[in-house]
Amino acid sequence: MILVQDQLKDQSEVRIDIEDRGYQFGDGVYEVVRIYNGQYFGMEEHLIRLERSAREIQMTLPYSIELLKERLEKLAKANDIRDGHVYLQITRGVAERTHQFPLQQAPFLVAYARKSPRPLSKMKDGITAITTEDIRWLRCDIKSLNLLGNVLGKQKAMDTKCDESIFIRNDIVTEGSSTNVYIVKNGEIWTHPANNFILNGITRQVVLDIAKETGITVHEETFTKNELMDADEVIISSTTMEVTPVISIDGTQVSNGEPGKVARTLQEKFNERIAQLQRVKN
Structure with missing residues (x-):
């Protein structure tokens, strides 16, 4: 299962538009959060930094930090992640390919969780x-x-x-x-x-x-x-x-x-x- 916007979906159901600005311009921000023993480490700090990064590129997060926390918790549980990480990215969304921002921005969020051992x-x-x-x-x-x-x-x-x-x-x-x-x-x-x-x-x-x-x-x-x-x-x-x-x-x-x-x-x-x-x- 992956997180698309604010919903958990099967990965096979998800398609990314070729005119997504993340794909064409790298126009977006991301975070990687570690999971130890089924618990997120520093999630609050990561999401605060995500919000700051978005603000610095003149983009607003599509959801509140509290909602993101809730959805990311569900994402880790849905994938039975005990030791691993979650990757979360938000792009400026889909628009005709021009360098300037689209008039109507619709940020697009995707996140996935993966098992990964510690580099002991x-x-x-x-x-x-x-x-x-x-x-x-x-x-x-x-x-x-x-x-x-x-x-x-x-x-x-x-x-x-x-x-x-x-x-x-x-x-x-x-x-x-x-x-x-x-x-x-x-x-x-x-x-x-x-x-x-x-x-x-x-x-x-x-x-x-x-x-x-x-x-x-x-x-x-x-x-x-x-x-x-x-x-x-x-x-x-x-x-x-x-x-x-x-x-x-x-x-x-x-x-x-x-x-x-x-x-x-x-x-x-x-x-x-x-x-x-x-x-x-x-």
């Missing part, structure tokens, strides 16, 4: 990454459907048998192709400030909250590629990758090439947040 081995052992030029547009804070720059970055990593590309803009590290990036130096965390050059990840917000709660100093400040390569630890985070250490960049190992203490602390505390979901439900 990568979280335990760490991943490899490369650096690449950040060629994306200047509104990376909007979670839009326009992801070609991210796609090319991820493919470049795959082509070199790495897991992630870390974007560099004018010698400043911004983020990964599908993750936020942090460095650790002398037990303190640095990460790019949440402005138009990065997406303010929901997992990023949780990580920074955990760090502050644990007494780890956090600097939401820019850092250079040299500082990245000289870091004691490098960590990425996202809805699907959670909190994962980076052990090698551009073929050079990070520090001693092993996941570090700060990464392990963040992972432990992140697991506690996941465990809280079940306790709250019960």
Whole structure:
């Protein structure tokens, strides 16, 4: 079952119009929300960000956040998702193909749920990454459907048998192709400030909250590629990758090439947040 507008439908019944502006222009926004033990993680925050992204492209959500919550809960249950994620996108709708907005906008919503395991081995052992030029547009804070720059970055990593590309803009590290990036130096965390050059990840917000709660100093400040390569630890985070250490960049190992203490602390505390979901439900 998938969610189309505000109704659950069998996927075989659904057709997408060839003049949907999401298909023709990437004119829309999306979110991916993780499900642990049958419970959504950070759904409220994801939907608030979805609403903001829509507002930034002059689009209004077709339904209230409360109604979306209710329908997404039903979607997960209908597909018997215990551990997985839901993908939700809203386009500006169907209209004759012209670049300007249609006079009458009718946003079109589609969401589906999928089972997906946690990346436990990568979280335990760490991943490899490369650096690449950040060629994306200047509104990376909007979670839009326009992801070609991210796609090319991820493919470049795959082509070199790495897991992630870390974007560099004018010698400043911004983020990964599908993750936020942090460095650790002398037990303190640095990460790019949440402005138009990065997406303010929901997992990023949780990580920074955990760090502050644990007494780890956090600097939401820019850092250079040299500082990245000289870091004691490098960590990425996202809805699907959670909190994962980076052990090698551009073929050079990070520090001693092993996941570090700060990464392990963040992972432990992140697991506690996941465990809280079940306790709250019960």
